[in-house]
Amino acid sequence: MYKLKITDHLILLAGVFFMVAPVVITFFTSTHDAITIYKQGVQFTPGGKFLENYETVLFQAGGFTKEVDGFVMLKNSMILGFGFAIGKIIISMLAAYAIVYFRFPMATLCFWVIFATLLLPLEVRILPSYEIVQSLGMVNTYSGLIIPLIASATGTFFFRQFFMSVPDELLEAARIDGAGPWKFFKDILVPLSQTMIAAIFIIMFVYGWNQYLWPTLITTDESLFTLVRGIKQILQVWVGAQIPAFNEAMALAILAMLPPVLIVVIFQSWFVKGLVESDK
């Protein structure tokens, strides 16, 4: 058998250092005051301003944005993350159910119309998308923020793959017992998909939470800012600032990454399974 060498561990430790160190340094820097950072540079040890800085960022408006505090942004990020993940799962499960389990004219056409969206990420059609959302009066609303993001068919594709792998005998048995489409969906398919739903929920939550370009365009009203959207605000305040508030900026960065990181770490096995299997 293969004998593990010390170099293998060294390589892995170097990798871990490369991945972890930037965030640890960011965290340490966020616990000092701005003047210390400005004078001495980035900090490698924890400082004494942890509570103070995070309290300022969370509960005081006026640092980077004039109207909202970090807590409101946290709430908006939650709404975007949950709204996007739940909306996407419901809509794509229904659509995949129709495509896989029903025989109807135009099924192939519907299939291709939906899957054509995989071809075009939002980034390549932002300007027209923005104009349409604007003409519908959805700028600065939660629905304008969430619904256009749901348009992509990734979720439908995942669920279609999964439904195809469910054995046909289940449907036959259910029909012999007299189950209709709704009962089959509710009592058999949804319970069977639980792990898949959990995995897709994690992936979609992280995806929704981390959206940057679309929220930047669609929310100009500060009360709708998400944490990730707030990053852009930091940079605008920095331009021309005497002593940039590195500490508070880094505290905001830590807050913006904490919830998705926690979810990915805690539900790691579901997440990895979902990511690897759904892309097959």
Next chain:
Amino acid sequence: MKKVQFRSWWIPYALLLPQLAIVTIFFLWPAAEAVQSSFYLEDPFGFGSTFVGLDNFTDMLTSTDYGRVARFTGVFTLFVTFLSLGIALLLAVKADKVLRGASTYKTLLMWVYAVAPPVAGLIGVLLFDQHVGPLVDFFALFGWKMQIGVNYFDTSFAMVTTAVWKQIPVNFIFFLSGLQGISKSVQEAASIDCRSGMRRFWTVTFPLLAPTGFFLLIINITYAFFDTFGIVDVIVKNEPGNNPVTLVYKVYLDGFRGNDLGGSSAQSVILMAMVFVLTVIQFRLIERRVHYT
């Protein structure tokens, strides 16, 4: 499709309605608008537009600025893809062999997946900052005076480093699961036939990983093209000037800052064509992956 199916004249349409409505309004319509306005020259003050045929495309493709951005995007994509794939593969091969502490290594190497690109960009800005950044001090030891945001090469270096950092976890997860899928009997047979671990890797493990590798190649190219928007935006700090930017960033700049609707749409259409080709390749690879497993 399934052999046994329900029949109903209305249920499937009702089920598909929400998805189709969203796709039509927020996807097909804007895509059609983009294609249409790429043939028009919009009046900057909003008074109508004139049909100009392919002028927007020829203007774009002949402009030196577009060429510069396209070249940068190409080089950027190349570096991000190969560095993140290479580092992730090395780490996955080592993590696959480790017995003690395997799950700790795994968690520590993959959690960055959840960090948003602009947040990664902000961390990059901190670490590469002119006044406070430790990496600037570090490279100064070797006589390299970094000036992020001023020097074109230095800024590109910061962007590539940040983008690679953010992308390693995805590649690591896929490579590790690919490695764990290789059967023990194949590995044992290989280790009887060949004593050199290095050779065994290149002649047995690597070819077996090739389908995963091809698949990840497409994923990484797509990432470098589109998902790095946040990183680029944060690192250039809203001041593109002479800084390196990617093609997607230019679509955004010309459309929202420059108010050049036709030019921006023409660039969108070109990008759509590129994504189309990438996706077709990806679909063919997915088909092939099924044959392998």
